[in-house]
Amino acid sequence: MEITTDTMSGKKQAHLVAVNNSCLLHAEVVTPFSELKAAAAIHGFDLQIISGFRSYERQLLIWNEKASGKRILLDDLSHPLDVSSLTDKQRIFAILRWSALPGCSRHHWGTDMDIWDAAAVPADYQLKLIASEYDPGAPFYDLSCWLRQYSKDFGFEMPYSVDRGGVAREPWHLTYAPLAKRFEEILDLSYVRSTIDVNALALGDAVIEYLDEIFLRFIENPNRING
């Protein structure tokens, strides 16, 4: 299937398929994911997706609410930040640790998903999606270890398993690499610039001002699976 700027930026959904009635994935990811899920089940894991495809509008809402302080902004240790004490640049870079620039989220592609293990916790467990839930001794540590070892066999990789100073460590984030690599090839600075609507994006003028740095630190290198 051809990749266009509309499928890159989460503005088009025709190529997506609902999985477990709860989230959308790219049609080409559904079979590999079900194979990974079946293999995980043999080892006692109930691999579930909390977040798959995310639209441009949804990412824009998350961004704007974090920029305005309406939605909580976390520091590197997952503690709340006081937005009013930060400069525009500090605010943008704090948002980018945990949330992508609208148009630049890997979740727009339908190739990426946030996962957890429903078999490891009680039915009423409130998933927080923080690194300490995936660390040694925590409920999703065993799944993390299993994925690190075996997800490659099914084409999946974990692009944010290591904190390289850009996007924070996200041990819950899986990507279907064969397809995601095709999206990555198009993800250059001119594409990113074309996705920015300064009228709709909070702190948009400051994002433009620091775009070269943002691109290198949060979009290009951290997003490259092999980079």
Ligand SMILES: [Zn+2]
């Ligand atoms: Zn994610």
